[in-house]
Amino acid sequence: MNRPLHLIAALVLCSTALQAGQADDDQEELPDTPNSAPGFTPPAESELPDGPFGEMVRYGRDLFVNTQQLRGRFVGNGLNCVNCHIDAGRRADSAPLWAAYTMYPAYRSKNDRVNTLTDRIQGCFRYSMNGAPPPSGSRELSALLSYHYWLARGAPVGVALAGRGYPKLDTPPSAPDIGRGRQVFEAQCAFCHGDDGQGRKAEGAYAFPPLWGRDSYNWGAGMHRINTAAAFIHANMPLGRPESLSVQQAWDVATFINSRERPQDPRHEGDLQETDAAYHAHQCHYGDELDGQLLGSRAHPNPLQ
Missing domain, CATH: 1.10.760.10 (Cytochrome c-like domain)
Structure with missing residues (x-):
């Protein structure tokens, strides 16, 4: 398959970011939270x-x-x-x-x-x-x-407060690895989210959410970015045991979770390569070939579109 140069460049950029653990240019639209940021306690x-x-x-x-x-x-x-x-x-x-x-x-x-x-x-x-x-x-x-x-009652306006967003995570010692991530998932995540990552239900409702598949977030959500998911996981998961995973484990399990198919990016207009080049030049697996298929090519639809 012959790809235009701008598409090849976008794919190289995504791969390079994944290997180096670089910052996501489309992730931080707000200023970084300084170490001296004031704290805040919301009302009870x-x-x-x-x-x-x-x-x-x-x-x-x-x-x-x-x-x-x-x-x-x-x-x-x-x-x-x-x-x-x-x-x-x-x-x-x-x-x-x-x-x-x-x-x-x-x-x-x-x-x-x-x-x-x-x-x-x-x-x-x-x-x-x-x-x-x-x-x-x-x-x-x-x-x-x-x-x-x-x-936010009583919080200062326009001030980056301590605890905002998900804490930026250090670059992992090794490039994120899907195989290692699967092992972390099986050991640390499957108990709540199911062996197949499809969540667990009680009385017909999800008690623990699905992490991929038809009922999870789509390919346009911030959480499909490996750096965002890794930061969230390290600071908050497993539930009740924040920061119990190593930095490497958080990156690895984030890359595994986001190597599974999920609902389509709603900005997709029919051409996977164009969608990948236009919206996914960041730390992600969208458009990558894994297990013999391009991720996003079999994405689930948005039932409300």
Whole structure:
């Protein structure tokens, strides 16, 4: 197969980044959190207000924890927001909502424009939830924004707070390896997420989310980036045992998880190589040939598109 030079260059860039563990140019749209960053403690749930505002905040929290309420409308997979933002969006180093709220509007290279927090949340539904964005002004989106706002009550505006996002992870001693990652998954992750990575259910609902396949995040979600997944895993997984994996183990299991097929990038318009070149020149496996097939060529559809 003859590939245009710009496509070859993009594939080389992706491979080089994976081998060197380089930073992802499309990952950090906000300033780094300095070592001297101030800390912040969000309000306790016992401080939830009464009245109409309190009702909206509570609804936002309920949607955040059980986003499956919106399955078939705005959610197209089996995930909940809380799967990637632990402790109902409160936990530091798990992309807490209180640390995000005060940093928007912000420029994002992912879509090459300044985004509001509304844009950011809508993007999460499109990519991480493999769904459709709730309309601006809708009750659902207003509730989620209200919950963000309430958690950030008293936080300084425009200041990168300690615990924002996922902590940047050191470059691993060796290049991330899918085979080693499979071993880490089997030993450390399969108990909760299933031997096949498809999660575990209780009473018909996911108690632990699927990590790949039809019901997981799609190829456009931030978590499909190996560096992002590795940072999240190291700081937060296995659940209840943060930082128990080594840096190498976190990178290895992240590359294994993201070497499995999942729903298609919603920006894909029919040509895998063009999608790869346009949107995936970062630490990922999209468009790579693994096990005799190009990842993304058998991706699952978005049921809401």
